[in-house]
Amino acid sequence: EDQVTQSPEALRLQEGESSSLNCSYTVSGLRGLFWYRQDPGKGPEFLFTLYSAGEEKEKERLKATLTKKESFLHITAPKPEDSATYLCAVHATDSWGKLQFGAGTQVVVTP
């Protein structure tokens, strides 16, 4: 059965303190791994899609990487506006396109 596990559940950072979020996945075949950001009371906001092991993508202070078993979201020198829940999801080859999400990592960045 496909499974997505994110760690840690919560992360509290000082402004400027870099860190990484982990997404471990088990899937029969991977079409894509997605990272989303979700603010309270809002829908998930698309960040990145990664398709194959070794791929990396960057956007401002965020960098996502992918291996055959896990993905990391690195936050470099975070600012308070980076506070949000970060969700990881996989699209398996045997599905029409549904995303299977992890439970998310809640990140709080304090000034």
Add this chain to the structure above:
Amino acid sequence: GAGVSQSPRYKVAKRGQDVALRCDPISGHVSLFWYQQALGQGPEFLTYFQNEAQLDKSGLPSDRFFAERPEGSVSTLKIQRTQQEDSAVYLCASSLVPGQFYEQYFGPGTRLTVT
């Protein structure tokens, strides 16, 4: 341009009532998804449409849940005889084309509270 919109944003229903939740996808997006998100959890897949065809409804939790997209644009998720366990945020997402590589864009969600 305009994103995915959902209405109502909040809905309170008494147990046993029927509710209808609406989703307006991004114009031209072929694929439409419904997800259910419980507090503190990631979204869980409910159903998928490609144009007006419902190709996957494997995530619908019971036969009380019904979704339609009759003209391949706006979609409605209907829940009959609501139960307390139906309380959650219902998210709609759309993507441009079906296929191997695409991104899903989410609406703000409808928060359903069943009392």
